[in-house]
Amino acid sequence: MSVSAWLEQLHDHGYRLTGARRAVVETVEKSTRALTPIEVYDMARKKYRAIGLVTVYRTLEKLEELHLIQRVHQPMGCQAFIAAGVGHQHLLLCQNCGQAAFFDGDDLDALTKAIEKKTGYQINEHWLQLFGLCADCRA
Amino acid sequence: MSVSAWLEQLHDHGYRLTGARRAVVETVEKSTRALTPIEVYDMARKKYRAIGLVTVYRTLEKLEELHLIQRVHQPMGCQAFIAAGVGHQHLLLCQNCGQAAFFDGDDLDALTKAIEKKTGYQINEHWLQLFGLCADCRA
DNA sequence: TTATTATTGAAAACCATTTTCAATAAGTAT
């Protein structure tokens, strides 16, 4: 995805393209780590001075509705957002700098089946997230 | 674990045993689903009328410090707590009634290794959580 | 250009959580 693709998505869903929205989109789409509303606000403000924190919240809300961003749960808080992964992917987060990477290829079918049998639950989805140190931070 | 074991833990760490704390401990230890502070408050109040919501927050804080309870992250919110699992376990949650079950036996070593190689990250921990319908709710 | 109305930012409201504080009661020493 790209900034222009995000703006196109917004436009295609009847949302107007404004300076404030462009600033938020550019900030979040380019970030390699999850950002909180305030962080987005501080960064977007450098691109569009007059932006209000309220507009950041409202724009994040719309981007989440369009599945362009997703909420990131972390030990320190669950209010951060990052550009959404494509297809079936999970997040790998650096515990030092927050650098995020998506990965796929997890196969939980066997585990899921075994647990369904043992517990009687019908399993519909799973959350998986890895934590560690990115290449830069482990050096 | 049991209610008395929790109370003993509190006592062993120098905390006094009070009616309010007993009510919170009994509520949370016996629950098979994650409870929010307000839910704990409403339930504990039936055992100890005079309890204040503030004391619920303070007691949950201590129980978490002692690793007797753990925070549960869910799509609807991340403010709920449940009796902590023992050893390496993960949660399986019913999307309908909230019924929680712990499971173990997940083996992510191969996946972890592969991702470390591919991404350059050093992976230290993982979060895994399953969602579905419990035996009662799927019927 | 003009008209329509979605969008905006400031201010106020909201609400979950935390802090303050004087009264109370658990644990200890007498």
Place this chain on the structure above:
DNA sequence: ATACTTATTGAAAATGGTTTTCAATAATAA
């Protein structure tokens, strides 16, 4: 038992992140 020390308590106030309100503005269509 009784007195003493001080951790604990609940009420009230404060806090801080998020949401709502509202009149002004600006994006889009006519």
